[in-house]
Amino acid sequence: xxxxxRHSEASLPLRIEDADEAIVTFHPQIWHxxxxxxxxxTETYTVPIExxxxxxxxxxxxxxxxxxxxxxxxxxxxxxxNWSENDPYYVTIDGLR
Numbered sequence: 489x490x491x492x493x494r495h496s497e498a499s500l501p502l503r504i505e506d507a508d509e510a511i512v513t514f515h516p517q518i519w520h521x522x523x524x525x526x527x528x529x530t531e532t533y534t535v536p537i538e539x540x541x542x543x544x545x546x547x548x549x550x551x552x553x554x555x556x557x558x559x560x561x562x563x564x565x566x567x568x569x570n571w572s573e574n575d576p577y578y579v580t581i582d583g584l585r
Contacts (some may be wrong), residue, residue: 504547507584510540511557514568517576524576531565532582540581551578 514531517524522564540548550556558579559568571577 507537509534509536509585511583512579513580513582514559515578529569533563533565535561535563550580554563
């Protein structure tokens with residue numbers, strides 16, 4: 489069965505078991521004319537591999553409630569952790585290592 493999960497890059501290893509951590513990016517957005525616009529001023533950081541896996545051991549999908557919770561991870565920059573819940577953002581999983 490093909491993996492239809494969206495990820496920002498194709499650099500993810502074939503085996504999650506080979507990775508110790510994930511590289512994730514916080515994408516802040518601002519409201520403009522009732523639309524969320526994404527800033528180029530992103531924050532990239534690493535989290536343990538367990539943080540990017542769902543209950544079935546599969547990678548979380550980018551730009552979902554599951555991956556967006558990575559903005560609150562203890563390894564996330566303070567800017568991401570303190571981002572207002574009223575301001576939009578999303579988080580992507582950019583790679584594993």
